[in-house]
Structures are given as C-alpha cells and as structure tokens.
Amino acid sequence: MRTAFNEQSQLILEAPTGAGKSTALPLAMLAWPEINGKIIMLEPRRVAARNVAQFIAKQLGQAVGQDVGYRVRGDTKVSKNTRLEIVTEGILTRMIQHDPELAGVAVIIFDEIHERHLPTDLGFALALEVQQSLRDDLTIIAMSATLSGLPLSNLMPEARQISSQGRSFDVQHHYQPCPAQQPWLMHMAKVINDTVNDASLSEYQLGSVLAFLPGKGEINKLARLLRERLEPTWLICPLYGDLSPAEQDRAIGLTEPGKRKIVLATNVAESSLTIEGITIVIDSGYRREASFNPKTGVTRLGLKRISQASAVQRSGRAGRLAPGYCVRLWSQEEHGRLRKVDEPEISLSELTSMALDCASWGAKTFSELSLLTAPPAIHEQVAWQLLQQLALTDPQRKLTALGRQAYALGCHPRLAHMLLKAKQVASEQSLPQLCVLACILAGIIEARGLPKKGADIHHYLTEALHGQIKQQVRQWQQSLAISGQLQDAISQASTRDISYLLALAYPDRIGKARGQDGFLLSNGTGVVIAADDSLAHEPWLVVADFQETQGRNAGQVYLAARLDERLFDHELSDLVTREVQGGWDEAKGRFFAEKHTKIGQIIIKVDTGIAPQRADITAALLAQVRLKGLTILNRDAALIQLQYRVELARFYASEHDWPCLTDTHLMATLTDWLGPYIEQVNSLAALAKVDAYGLVKNRLSWQQQTLLDQLVPTHWPMATGTRAPIRYQMPLDANGDFYHSEVDQGRAVLSVRLQEALGLAQSPSILHGKMIVTMELLSPAQRPLAVTADLASFWQGPYVEVKKEMRGRYPRHLWPDDPVNTVATKFTKKKTPGL
Structure with a gap:
C-alpha cells in the first residue's frame, strides 16, 4: 500500500469487513514521513466516526483530539496538532466549499464508499475536481468492502487498485425464514432466544450477539420481547443514531465480567464500526429505505429487503475475531433473488440540499460534477425549483445573496429560508422574539426522537429548553447574531407567528380541510391527520412534517400548526395568485369565466359572473378539442388521407424533412396550427365548420405540397x-x-x-x-x-x-x-x- 501511495495519487482499496481499512491503515499512515499534511478520513455515520477516532487514539496512547480527532455534526474534538481527522461526509463538503485548495490537507480517504451515501458521492465529486484543477499533489483513497456495482474506475481510470483478503474468520450461515402468519419480530425474538440457548452452538456462545433491524421502533419492540424471555445476565443494548454517545459506547464496548450482551442495531453497525466480542449475528434481512416522491416533495419510508452485498457485510461482523455464526431470517432460495447491491442514495433521495451545494460550487447542473451515478432528472428538477421558490437561487441557478447566507447556516434550505426571513422581519418590525421562535421551530423540526404529543408543533416548544435541541437552537442564534431568552420566545409565541414562520419554510405545504378526507396541500398532495388530534378539524394548516408509507393513499401528518387565514392578506400575500380561468359549460352550452384566488393548487375564493375574454374563449375551444379529440373539428376523409400520405412520405422519403401530422402531434400542437385561426369562432357549432383540412395542409410548404402530389x-x-x-x-x-x-x-x-x-x-x-x-x-x-x-x-x-x-x-x-x-x-x- 505504501509503495502504491508513493507512486500514484489515486488509490482504490478493496478489502473485506475486519481487514483493518478503517483503523490499521490510517494508524500506519500517521507514521509515514512522506505525508506532509493532514489526513482526512470520511466515515458515513457519526457513531462510526467517533468510534474509529477513539480506537486509533487509544492505539497511540492518547486522548481523542490530539493526533487523532473527529468532526461530526454537533460534536468536534480536534486541536491544532491533529493530523488525522475522522469526519462525517457532509463535513468534507463544507471544508472544500470553504477552502477549495484544502490548504494543509495531504490525503482524503473515503471509507466504506460502497455504501453510496448522498454526501459521500458529492464529497467524492468535489474532491476529484479539487485534485484535477487545484491540487495535483492531493492523494485520494477510495476504500470499499466490495467493488461490485461500484463504477469507481469510470471516474478514476488511472487509479491503482489494491485488494486485500483481510483477517476475517469463517462464518457459518443458517437460514430460518419466518413461518406464515407469524409476525417477524416475534419470530426474531424466538430465534435469538433459541440461538443463545442451543447447546450445539456452544463454540459460538462465548461472545455476544449482534441483531440487525430496520429501525428504532423495531429495536425497542424487540428489546421488550427479549427482556421477557432472557436471563438478567444478558444486557440488551440498542444501537442507532439518535442515542447519546454514552449509550452508543455502552453498545460498542466490552461487557463487564459475567455479562453477555445482545446489540440491537440498525445499518449503523453494518460496516466500519467495531463492536467488541461479536460471534453471532441474527439478521432480520430488512432495512428502512427512504424514497423521494417528486410529486409530493416528501420522502416515503418503506420496509425493504436488503441486498446480497449488505447481507455479506452483516454476517461478516460475526467473523472478525473468531469463527462466527449467522442466522438469516429468510430462505436460501429467497437469498438468491435479493438484489446484488443497494441502490445509491442519489437515486432515491431528495436533492434540495445537494442542489444548494451545487450552486455554491458554481455548477448549474449535477452533470457538471464527477458523480458516480447521475440522479433522476425529475428529482434534480424539483430541487432546483424549490430553491428558486425560496429565492435562494435565481432563474439561472446562481446563488442569490439570501442563498449565500442560507448555505452558511448549514441546515436544510427550507429551514435556512425561514431563519433568515424571520431575522429580516424581526429587525424591520422590532420583534426580536420572532427570530428566536424561528430557531426553536427549526430545532424541533430537525430533532429526532420527539415525545408523542400530537401533531401540533405548539406542544413541542418546551423541548427546546434542554438537550440537543437547545444546543442546536443556541448555535443558530449565534450564527444569526441574535439574542433572546428561549423561555420568553416560547411564552410569547402565537399561532399566527408559528404558522407564518412555518409557511416561510413550507409554502408548498399549506393545507386546506376537505371534509372527512383530511387536507389538500398547496402542492396538490392529500394528507390526513389522526381523528382525535387537536388539529384534525381546523380549516387551515401548515404542515412541517408528513410521511408517506406503502399501502396508503395520503401522507400522515406528524408536525403542523393551525394557519391564520389573515396571513394571506398581509405577510403571506406573495404566495397568493389570482388568475382568470375560462371554459365551456357543457350543461348550459356556453362559455364562462371565473376569477380564482389560489395558494398553489388550493382555491381560496372563486368570483363568477365575469365576461370571458377572447383569449379565454380560444383557450376553452382548444380545451374542448383536447378533451373530445379531432373529431370535434371538420375532420373529413380528405384530412385523414392527407395524414396517411404524409406519414408514408416520412417513412419512404424522409430526406425531405416532412412535418409530423399524426393525431398525437396535432393534438400536442393545437395552439400553433389551430389557435390563430379560431379568433372569430364563438361556438362549438362554428368550430365544427373550421377548414381543418386546409389548416393542416398548410403545415406543408408549397414545395412540399407539390412534391407530395408527385410522390404520393x-x-x-x-x-x-x-x-x-x-x-x-x-x-x-x-x-x-x-x-x-x-x-x-x-x-x-x-x-x-x-x-x-x-x-x-x-x-x-x-x-x-x-x-x-x-x-x-x-x-x-x-x-x-x-x-x-x-x-x-x-x-x-x-x-x-x-x-x-x-x-x-x-x-x-x-x-x-x-x-x-x-x-x-x-x-x-x-x-x-x-x-
């Protein structure tokens, strides 16, 4: 590895779980004199970043923050002497944006790059651009447990590839699918209980158990089931991202003498993270997969089967220190049908924050970056549209002054917009508490693991008085240079202020009640709220958080506030649009026009009795043609024959550039060929007499008409x-x-x-x-x-x-x-x- 490092500035290292990629390699590199600068190593998860830093520092006999430190969101331990920084992915992106030359950085290591997290893909693309344009002396190392399905060579064709077999031990696999009609969590509890008490597995029972589950909810349910079944000598240790560092360390570290532990973990334990003493893995085979829905602008959570690559990663945790045993709660036949690798997050995620990063970098499309995978075009389009709606970018996708301030805050663009506009209004109207309230709302929206107090965000304001939410709120106050007591802001908070601030962040999620069917949001999405919730019968809401789940037609509201309609006349008047819509009244047989006052796709008020304008009548006539088809026109046999003749000419004599005259194309271009010639038409009867044949024929030039008569x-x-x-x-x-x-x-x-x-x-x-x-x-x-x-x-x-x-x-x-x-x-x- 060291030889390759001295010969090449791009390296790809493939090594299995337990081979020492995350620990032994960076530890060794600290002793390489040829590295004249800092080593930055990316870890996909905060738990892993802290754990790796602590492990390497311990090998050096130091405390974290000396030669080895870490940076994760809300927690940093580094010093001026730190030579190896373990950072989470978004931190690197910020470092590059702040200093594109990465002064003082010699090496960037992308650990577990095969996991394909969105910030990893973005950080990797930016690092490659820095290396190619500014820092040819910068070394980039991409490390992966498997290169299967990972297109690294496309972006690093000259990179040196190194493979290592590692030091893992054999793992015996046992398949035990869940019986029909039995809840899989109950089955998992039984399998864990049977496995730890099976005398035939004694060679594996000297260590601890690691069980993989899809999320926090399943972990807590399984923990309760196991405590009912197992002896008190067993420690049940949850492990997920919301836990405090102390609780995470309890799950990761060695158990006290006479105790054994069962770690119930999410994907956070799948790679990089070393959990001491694991010899048995019980794998549910599930993961919680988030999939962005561009139509609604929210992320849908679903329970999905893991990939084969993920299953290999999970089972490998049992064979790090000794031979291991893995129970998979699915059949061997089903295993062969699992997808080979997980889809990258860039194909599934919301991309608004990434678009803001892109704009800050000076790129106008994601295609300008060296990404491992291109995102879905519609996802990117939705992201740019939202940034423009929030006035963070202009129509040319350049950052506005507000956009630059929003990027500096480092939170989601929606919340950044709310915070900055609140500061502006607070300053203009001498309402300092309004900006403090905005910080409190942002902290609540970003928080994980809120207690269940219903959907009304008003019930959660006091959560900002302690813990991580308070810490985050104080950080935003500092970034915005505003002072004020949280308690004062909470006690003075009104429904009007709360709904106004939330509407600044979520203008597309203003909701109007629609009877028993919940609410219609301004983006056209339907949502529902629990019938016994205090907000269930409000006429208007603004929704801060709702989720779509499989099998449901409408999203479930989790955080919202009652909206004061008077805001439409004042503070939120910029969101209100007024347009006149005309149409044909089939029942009355006449044209009509209405003035619609709207918020997005929600109609607030309809004014009738308006005389239709010429443009409205023309639009209504074209709408009737679109609705009923070309037969509503005088579409005689001559026109149909003309269409056939031109189509034959297009097929057999395409060199003459014939226009397309198919029904589909004519319907799609009605405004062009029919619109200008029905300015005097005021009824459907008159529309039926229009010379459709002549209008369509005139789509051909005189030369084409003459040639058509000769050829066809x-x-x-x-x-x-x-x-x-x-x-x-x-x-x-x-x-x-x-x-x-x-x-x-x-x-x-x-x-x-x-x-x-x-x-x-x-x-x-x-x-x-x-x-x-x-x-x-x-x-x-x-x-x-x-x-x-x-x-x-x-x-x-x-x-x-x-x-x-x-x-x-x-x-x-x-x-x-x-x-x-x-x-x-x-x-x-x-x-x-x-x-």
Missing part, C-alpha cells in the same frame, strides 16, 4: 383519361397513431374498372418505386371483382375465372383473352373503336 398522389392517370382515385391505408397502434413494421407498412389502393386497366402489364408504383399500388379492379357496375398488388400474376391466373363469370353477366363489356395486349377502354364493346 391522390389519383392515378389511366390510359382512358380517367383519374382513378387512390386511397391510402395505414396500420394504427393502440393509441390510434401510425406505425410501420416489416409485416405492414401501409398500402395504396387504386380503384378502377377492370376494362380501364387492360394493357397494364404491371401494377403501378409510387414513391420512386418503393411502394407498389394495390389494384382494386371493379365490375362495370363499380363493384369489387379482385384486389391485387401483382397485376401480372392476376392476368395470368385469377383473371381467367373472373372472365368466365363476368362474360355472361356483362356481355356488352370487353373481357379479352389477352388482357395485357388489349387497349384499355371505358366504354362497352359497341362504343369501343375497332370492335
């Missing part, structure tokens, strides 16, 4: 002087649009009496011979006798039978024995010269 003619000149009509037929798909296939590419059918086709040796062709015309040969009475696209074969075969049958029926007409060498006629034999 409407008639064919016969030797008799007759202009025989050609009708075109096209295959249609399920939507009624044209399509071409090898089997059916459409056809041209020429209808003419058989006697007028005499003398033709072959069927005519069009489109420079690319399409053979199908002949529909008619009797003297204009009834079909035969249809053929091969006239030569018809004369030689089927014609003989037609001649026999028709001679007796039409004796006065010509039925020659040699039709190819007979002159065509449109008369009877008596009137035909030479007969």
